[in-house]
Amino acid sequence: MGIIFSLAWRNLWRNRRRTWLTAGAIAFSTLLLVAWVPIQFGTYDIMINASLRVFPGHAQIQRPGYQEKPEIRNAIDNAEQLAETLRGSNELYQGVAVRAQGFALLSSGSRSYGAQVVGVQPQFEGDTSSIPGLVKQGRFLSAVDAQEVVLGSALARNLKLKVRDEVTVLGGGKDGSVAAVILTVVGIFESGSNEFDHYFAEMPLHTFQDVFSMGRSAHAIAIVGKSLEYQSQLLAALKGAISGRDDVVVLGWDELLPGMKEAIQVDKTFGFIFYGILIAIVVFSILNTFLMSVLERTREFGLMLALGVRPQRIASLMVLESALLTLLGLVIGLVIGTALVYWAHVVGIHYPGVEELAEQFNLPDLSRIYPQMKLSNFLLGPVSIFIFTNIAAWIPILRVRKLEPIEAMRTI
Amino acid sequence: MIARSLPLLITLGWRNLWRHSKRTLVILFAITLGVWFMIISAGMMIGIIEQQLQDTIMNLTGHAQIHRPMFRDDPAIEHSMPPPSDALRKILNSDDVKQWSMRVRQPAVVMSERESRGVTLVGIDPAREKGLSFIGKPVVEGRGLESVDDSGIIIGRRMAEKLQTEVGKRIVIMSQDKDNEVADRGFRIVGLFQAELEATETAYVFTGLKTTQKLLGMGDDISEISLMTASREGLDPLVQRLRQAAPRLEAKSWKELEPLVVTAMALYENFMIFWYLIIFIAMAFGLTNTLLMAVFERTRELGLFQALGMRPRFIVGQVLIESFILLAIGVVIGNLAGVFTTNVIFADGIDLSAFSRGMEQFTMASTMYFTLRAKDILTINLLVIILGLVASLYPAVKAARFVPVEAITRT
Numbered sequence: 027m028g029i030i031f032s033l034a035w036r037n038l039w040r041n042r043r044r045t046w047l048t049a050g051a052i053a054f055s056t057l058l059l060v061a062w063v064p065i066q067f068g069t070y071d072i073m074i075n076a077s078l079r080v081f082p083g084h085a086q087i088q089r090p091g092y093q094e095k096p097e098i099r100n101a102i103d104n105a106e107q108l109a110e111t112l113r114g115s116n117e118l119y120q121g122v123a124v125r126a127q128g129f130a131l132l133s134s135g136s137r138s139y140g141a142q143v144v145g146v147q148p149q150f151e152g153d154t155s156s157i158p159g160l161v162k163q164g165r166f167l168s169a170v171d172a173q174e175v176v177l178g179s180a181l182a183r184n185l186k187l188k189v190r191d192e193v194t195v196l197g198g199g200k201d202g203s204v205a206a207v208i209l210t211v212v213g214i215f216e217s218g219s220n221e222f223d224h225y226f227a228e229m230p231l232h233t234f235q236d237v238f239s240m241g242r243s244a245h246a247i248a249i250v251g252k253s254l255e256y257q258s259q260l261l262a263a264l265k266g267a268i269s270g271r272d273d274v275v276v277l278g279w280d281e282l283l284p285g286m287k288e289a290i291q292v293d294k295t296f297g298f299i300f301y302g303i304l305i306a307i308v309v310f311s312i313l314n315t316f317l318m319s320v321l322e323r324t325r326e327f328g329l330m331l332a333l334g335v336r337p338q339r340i341a342s343l344m345v346l347e348s349a350l351l352t353l354l355g356l357v358i359g360l361v362i363g364t365a366l367v368y369w370a371h372v373v374g375i376h377y378p379g380v381e382e383l384a385e386q387f388n389l390p391d392l393s394r395i396y397p398q399m400k401l402s403n404f405l406l407g408p409v410s411i412f413i414f415t416n417i418a419a420w421i422p423i424l425r426v427r428k429l430e431p432i433e434a435m436r437t438i
Numbered sequence: 439m440i441a442r443s444l445p446l447l448i449t450l451g452w453r454n455l456w457r458h459s460k461r462t463l464v465i466l467f468a469i470t471l472g473v474w475f476m477i478i479s480a481g482m483m484i485g486i487i488e489q490q491l492q493d494t495i496m497n498l499t500g501h502a503q504i505h506r507p508m509f510r511d512d513p514a515i516e517h518s519m520p521p522p523s524d525a526l527r528k529i530l531n532s533d534d535v536k537q538w539s540m541r542v543r544q545p546a547v548v549m550s551e552r553e554s555r556g557v558t559l560v561g562i563d564p565a566r567e568k569g570l571s572f573i574g575k576p577v578v579e580g581r582g583l584e585s586v587d588d589s590g591i592i593i594g595r596r597m598a599e600k601l602q603t604e605v606g607k608r609i610v611i612m613s614q615d616k617d618n619e620v621a622d623r624g625f626r627i628v629g630l631f632q633a634e635l636e637a638t639e640t641a642y643v644f645t646g647l648k649t650t651q652k653l654l655g656m657g658d659d660i661s662e663i664s665l666m667t668a669s670r671e672g673l674d675p676l677v678q679r680l681r682q683a684a685p686r687l688e689a690k691s692w693k694e695l696e697p698l699v700v701t702a703m704a705l706y707e708n709f710m711i712f713w714y715l716i717i718f719i720a721m722a723f724g725l726t727n728t729l730l731m732a733v734f735e736r737t738r739e740l741g742l743f744q745a746l747g748m749r750p751r752f753i754v755g756q757v758l759i760e761s762f763i764l765l766a767i768g769v770v771i772g773n774l775a776g777v778f779t780t781n782v783i784f785a786d787g788i789d790l791s792a793f794s795r796g797m798e799q800f801t802m803a804s805t806m807y808f809t810l811r812a813k814d815i816l817t818i819n820l821l822v823i824i825l826g827l828v829a830s831l832y833p834a835v836k837a838a839r840f841v842p843v844e845a846i847t848r849t
Contacts, residue, residue, distance in 0.1 A: 044727055051723030058716065095602075097552070129554050131547050131612065137514060138614050140547045140556025184512065184545075198554060225556060288796025303475050304720060310468035311724025314461050318731050 030339070034346040037319075038354075045351060048315040052355025052411060053362070055308040059301060059407020060363030065370070066297055067403050070290050074254060074279065080217055082282045083121070083154045083248035084257060085264055090275050092245060093282070098128045098200050098238065102274055105244035106147075106231075112247070112267055113150075118260050121153025121250035126234045126243070130197030130205070132177075132227060134185040141181055141225045143195060145234025145244070148172075154248040157215050157228065164189035164213035171232040176213040178223040187211050195229070199239035207237045254279075305411055309418045316348055320422040327426060328434025337427045344426060348419030356408050364404065443752065451760035454732065465728045466768050469822070472721040473772025474779070476714050476818045481780040481808035483710055487703050488809045494699050496572045497638055498541070498560070499692055500664035502677050507688040509661065510695075515544055515616055518659040525683040530665065534676050538665035539566035542650045546613035548593070548643055550601035557597075557643050559611055561650025564588070570666055572633050573644055580605040580629030588646035590628030594639025598630055605630060611643070615655040623653050634803035710814075714821055722829040729761055729833040740837050741845025750838035757837050761830035765823050773815060780808035 038045050078084055087108070089100045102108065105124045113122045126145040131138055148167040152158040157176075158166040167174050175193060177185070187193055191211050199205040209229060217223055235242060251260035257278065264276045280287040320327075327340055455462050495501065504526075509517040521540065522530060530538045542561035547554055560573075564583040568574035576582060578595060591609065598604055608624045615621035625645060633639045651657065667673045673691050680689035693700050733740070740753060787807040790797055794804040 043730060047723055047727040047730070051720065051727075054719055054723065129547075129556065136618050138547075138620070139545055140554075184514075198549075285795040288793045290796070292790065292793045292796045300479075303471070304717065307468055307472050307475065307717060307720045308723075310464060310471060311721050312727070313464050313468075314724060314728045314731070317461060317464065322735070 030343050030346060034343055034350055037343075037347055038350060041319075044315055044318075045354075048312045048351055049355035049358065051308055051312050052352055052415060053359035055305060056356050056359025056408050056411055057363040057366075058304070059411065060360055060404055061366050061370075063301075063406055064367050064400070064403040066293075067400070070293075071254070073290070074286060077283060077286060078279050079156045079250070080219060080222060081155050081157060081248075082279065083123075084251045084254065084279050085249045085260060086277050086282055087247040087249070087264065087268060087274050088245065088277060089273060093277055096127070096245070098198065098240075098245075101126065101200065101240060101243035101245050102247070103241075103243050105247060106242065108268075108271075108274075109147075109150075109247045112249070112264075115267070116263050118251050118256055118263050119249055120252055121150065121248075123147050123150040123154040123248050124231060124244045125151075125246045125248060126231060126238070126240055127245050128197055128205075128234075128238055130195045130227075132181070132185060133194040133196065134187050134191065137185045139181060139184055139225075141178075141227050143175075143197065143227045143229060143234070145231040145238075146228050147231050151228070154250045157217060157222070157226075160215040160217050161213040162216045164211070166213055167228065167230050168212070170230050171236075172230050173207070173209050173233060174212040175209040175227055175229045176215055177211055178226045179214050179216040180220075180223040181225065181227065182211065182214045184224075189214060195227075195237065197238065199237070200241075200243075201239045203239055205238045207233070209233070301407070301410075305414050308411070309414050312415065313418045313421070315351075316419045317422045319347065320344065320425055324429065324434050324437045327429055328431045328437070331429060331431040332435065337429070340426050341423050344423045345416075345419065348416060348423075352412055352415045352419075356412060360404070360408055367404075447752065447756050447759050448763075450756050451763050454736075454756075454760050455763060458732070461728060461731070462764065465724055466764060466771075468721045468724050469765060469768025469826075470772045470775065472717050473769050473818065473822055474775040476717050476822075477773065477776025477810070477815060478779050478808070479713060480710060480814040480818065481776070481810045482806070483706050484811055484814060485807045485809040487706055489803060489807060490702070491699055493634060493803065494696050495692055497633075498571045498573075498642070498664065499695055500570055501667045501673055502665050502680070502689060502691045503695060504663040504665075504680060504684060504687050504689045505661065510688070510690075513543060513545070513661070515614060515654060515656065518542070518656055518661050519687060521658050521660055522663060523684065526680065526687075529676075529679055529683050530663070534668055534672050536666045536668045537566065537568070537570045538663060539563050539570055540647060540660040541662050541664060542647060542654070542656070542659075543661040544613050544650070544654060546611050546643075548597075548601065549610045549612065550603040550607070552602045553600060555597070555600060555640070558641060559613060559650060560642050560644050561647040562586075562644055563647050570664060572638070573631060573642075575631075577629035578632045580627070582629055583644060583646055586647040587649060588628075589625070589649050590645065591625035592629045592631050592644045593627055594642070595630045595632050596636050596639045597643070598627070600640060603627065611653070613654065615653070617655065621653055621655070711817075714818060718822060718825055722825065725761070725764070725826060726829045726832060729757060729830050730836065732760070733757060733833045733837040736837075737840055737845050741840050741842045744840065745842040745846060753838040754831075754834040757834035758827055758830055761827060761834075762823070765826040769819050769822055773819065776815075777810065780810055784808055 087102070089102055092100045109122050109124045112119055124147050128143055129140060130143045132141050132143075146155075146167070147170055148158075149170070152166070161176060162179065164176070166176060175195070177187065177193070182188070185193065189211055192208050193211055195205075195207050195209060197205045215223075231244065234240070235244070249260070249264065251257065261276060261278050268274050268276060330340060331337065504519075504522075506517045506519045509519075529535070540563060544559050546557055546559040548557050562573060562583065563586050564574075565585075573592070577592060580592075581590075583590065583592060591611070593601070593609070601609065603609060605627050608626050610622055610624050612620060612622040631639070631644070647660075651659065667676055677689050677691045743753065744750070787805040789805055791804040797804050
């Protein structure tokens with residue numbers, strides 16, 4: 027083996043220019059995939075996290091069917107007690123908050139707009155949603171039964187309302203009665219998401235329940251776990267916790283935002299098709315190197331065969347050569363790529379002009395991307411390049427086995 | 439002198455290529471694959487942009503709109519405008535305008551027996567919406583609106599599901615009239631419309647223009663005028679003339695109304711050049727390498743040429759012509775394959791309805807179409823050939839630098 031290895035290594039450097047160019051092609055494609063895949067997956071993380079942290083949370087407990095048809099009647103009884111038993115019972119639950127939600131018409135003196143109105147627990151809502159932290163004017167709700175409301179910035183602007191103004195909330199109660207109340211605007215939030223800023227208002231949970239004649243029932247318990255990596259454990263723990271009740275179900279983020287999951291699938295599918303074609307171009311681009319390194323050495327191989335070297339041994343020499351060449355390129359690409367990604371991971375990548383687009387797609391944090399530093403993301407590109415280039419190398423190598431020593435030695 | 443020897447150089451280049459046909463075919467395949475990939479990715483990106491642009495324009499935007507200056511910032515009833523003056527009407531009825539229509543738009547709440555939702559109530563002139571917006575297309579269930587006095591209402595298909603209602607049932611629209619009083623009225627649902635995006639289906643409900651004006655007590659006033667031009671180039675001058683005819687109103691083209699679409703288009707176009715370069719570099723390594731090999735195995739021959747009096751620049755020219763022939767064949771086959779892929783294989787678009795909710799997230803319809811523009815094909819071809827020749831300079835110059843005596847005596 028030792029002699030084959032040193033033969034292979036020396037053969038590589040018989041044509042230094044060619045070796046470097048081929049290694050360069052491999053390094054370039056490795057660099058591309060090493061740098062790109064973590065960024066791609068990092069983007070997904072941001073898309074998911076940004077969307078989930080604004081409001082939905084990592085998981086929710088709801089009544090069956092509420093997700094498809096959010097009817098005000100379909101409410102969980104004693105939701106706060108259930109939330110209380112969950113809260114602190116497992117270190118996976120970083121935030122647990124009860125919500126009741128409905129649609130209502132908000133009116134100021136001169137304007138009326140429809141909006142999604144949510145009753146929240148002021149002391150816990152901040153653990154599951156970023157909206158309490160996004161209040162830019164005034165403050166968030168003070169107590170669970172206060173006569174207060176916070177509005178999205180665009181909604182407040184449309185209603186011509188400022189902090190400390192009064193707003194009338196008009197909607198339909200759980201029992202079909204008219205729900206109406208006058209509340210004081212205590213805060214205005216700016217989430218950067220078009221939807222939330224235009225059509226969203228939050229009020230204290232008990233006030234909401236009283237106004238909408240809901241008793242002490244609510245529509246959802248939002249839960250935020252440690253991070254998305256613990257999502258499956260979080261769902262399992264929650265399912266265990268509610269196993270005694272058959273009137274509620276646990277929904278993960280992918281069920282809460284089915285569009286997000288499909289969007290990622292589409293993007294991933296297209297991403298992989300593109301990587302595949304890119305690898306194919308590189309493979310064909312370097313196939314000639316492997317082809318020539320066999321063809322131009324026909325005489326040499328003939329001589330080796332005549333001296334009694336077995337064809338398998340020559341084949342393994344060639345395999346080793348192409349593997350060494352590929353590895354050389356891979357290592358260069360990996361080192362540069364990793365350094366780039368690490369740098370991007372520390373400072374974040376900023377695309378100019380993307381903020382406006384990100385806002386349109388309800389992805390307020392997308393303007394700065396942090397690549398996802400995961401081993402599998404780094405290895406995916408290099409491993410597939412290694413496999414495909416070596417398959418390419420095999421095609422000329424198969425010729426070696428057909429060589430006849432005498433004829434081979436005669437070729438020029 | 440070069441011009442005179444060109445036929446000779448071309449013959450040399452062509453024959454040299456086929457001295458190692460297998461090698462030439464491999465690199466040719468890499469170039470073809472690269473060009474094909476550039477073309478289909480361009481077709482895909484432009485297709486997506488064009489479709490989004492089309493959707494935006496058909497989504498009640500039109501090529502241009504006229505409103506009160508305050509209306510866009512605050513679309514409330516007090517910012518409505520009188521019907522067009524004679525001067526304005528004259529321009530709107532000219533040949534430069536293909537279609538125009540007046541609308542009333544007002545935020546409202548729609549209530550069925552079971553649910554309520556926020557929507558925009560739009561009063562339209564149904565005959566004039568044809569070719570102007572998506573609501574001009576036939577409804578999927580029930581009937582469309584018939585006149586400006588039609589008192590029926592059309593809602594989105596998915597809106598009907600959300601409201602748990604259907605054609606023939608009544609819904610209540612609640613809004614704010616001219617005097618800031620709550621105006622409400624029951625409407626019978628006469629038809630359901632369908633749009634590519636769920637967001638569109640749930641955002642609007644439509645009824646007759648006059649019916650809306652009566653409900654809101656606004657007399658003959660309207661919220662906006664939307665129009666389609668006859669030609670893209672004529673849009674900006676037309677908007678200028680509209681501004682002059684109605685100095686107190688605001689006339690804006692879609693570029694000003696939807697700056698995000700314009701930003702997105704610019705972003706995509708810049709990204710595409712970057713993308714072409716990546717694909718090009720992937721194949722350029724192979725091109726340079728192959729030519730380098732071809733030149734080195736011809737060391738003796740090139741030395742002989744020089745000894746016989748061929749000038750170095752002819753040797754450079756010979757290698758470049760060889761590379762040009764290679765690139766040209768690759769580009770031609772790549773173009774044909776690209777056009778075949780987009781216009782024959784995927785002529786009906788790619789059906790992504792399995793991911794429709796995901797496409798919705800990107801505000802994209804569930805069928806993706808390719809759009810090939812001559813401009814993009816030209817960019818790709820020029821980029822590949824010019825940069826390809828640049829990448830061949832290294833082997834070409836290397837070949838011209840062989841010292842004749844050394845080269846001939848080398849074995």
